[in-house]
Amino acid sequence: MQENTPRYLTLDRHLRTVFGEKVQKIPLDAGSTCPNRDGTLSFGGCTFCNAEGSGPGTGLGSLRTQWDRWRARYAAMPRMKSTRLFLGYIQSFTNTYGPASRLASMLRELSALPGLVGACIGTRPDCLDEEKMALMADCPWPEFWLEIGVQSFNNATLARINRGHTAKDAENALILAARFRVKTCVHLTAARPGESGEDFLSSVRRLSALPVSGVKLHNLYVPKGCAMEKDRLQGSLPLLEQEQYAALAARALALVPPSVVIHRLCADPAPGELIAPAWAAQKRQTLDLLDAVLRYNNWTQGCLRQDR
Numbered sequence: 001m002q003e004n005t006p007r008y009l010t011l012d013r014h015l016r017t018v019f020g021e022k023v024q025k026i027p028l029d030a031g032s033t034c035p036n037r038d039g040t041l042s043f044g045g046c047t048f049c050n051a052e053g054s055g056p057g058t059g060l061g062s063l064r065t066q067w068d069r070w071r072a073r074y075a076a077m078p079r080m081k082s083t084r085l086f087l088g089y090i091q092s093f094t095n096t097y098g099p100a101s102r103l104a105s106m107l108r109e110l111s112a113l114p115g116l117v118g119a120c121i122g123t124r125p126d127c128l129d130e131e132k133m134a135l136m137a138d139c140p141w142p143e144f145w146l147e148i149g150v151q152s153f154n155n156a157t158l159a160r161i162n163r164g165h166t167a168k169d170a171e172n173a174l175i176l177a178a179r180f181r182v183k184t185c186v187h188l189t190a191a192r193p194g195e196s197g198e199d200f201l202s203s204v205r206r207l208s209a210l211p212v213s214g215v216k217l218h219n220l221y222v223p224k225g226c227a228m229e230k231d232r233l234q235g236s237l238p239l240l241e242q243e244q245y246a247a248l249a250a251r252a253l254a255l256v257p258p259s260v261v262i263h264r265l266c267a268d269p270a271p272g273e274l275i276a277p278a279w280a281a282q283k284r285q286t287l288d289l290l291d292a293v294l295r296y297n298n299w300t301q302g303c304l305r306q307d308r
């Protein structure tokens, strides 16, 4: 394999194949909440959730106002000003929570955004049903992704991090989405409290046997204001070193089917929110280390799968 041959299928490469040119994501905030934050399941939320609902919390104003602000910002950047196509990414909180009519109105608002060729909607597995899937399946864009926070397929881990749903809920959501031909991107995090690297790889294997089209792998980090912060300050929350994460993520990548689009390979803390580990702010360095592990072992996406 040549030195510069891609070893995995990035979202950027996938989008260039679909559209023939660069597509830029624009983060949007739909003002959603979450059953794990509003008292329906809990008030505390997942132990890693930041004040913005595990997203950047980018925006005040309507989706159109936020969209226009981002478009103007990109138009002023020399390397971005020729970009014509955009994906709207609604990340923070649980965007399919509440009645289907709320989701329908969000999708209508997205449809009116100029230059939008697709969308990614973030949610949790227990806030989906047939009516909502049908709405998403009807979206007119060439690219639509339902991003589902699964975190782990280990029920003990899910209980420990106060997710308020089970691994079965996640499996059911993924199977339901596949039935409606809605593409899903699953979020998994390495080395959650109490989990070994092997536990994380077991979740990756389980994910790889399900009808999933995309994946985001995250390293665990502690953002300001989350429930884990206290454990970290008391010294009872071990975190991976950067090299350990790179080695683990490379192995995980080698277990993911080659057709699955890799949306992200490490977490991306918002400016000012990172408590630990410090290396989580060095995303480029983490990706370079991961690439080095892949090259050293001559691994490519899916190369360690048993069923190849």
Ligand code: SF4
Pocket: 033, 034, 035, 036, 037, 044, 045, 046, 048, 049, 050, 053, 054, 092, 093, 094, 124, 149, 163
């Ligand atoms: S499901 Fe998402 S938004 Fe809700 S508490 Fe957990 S991380 Fe936060």
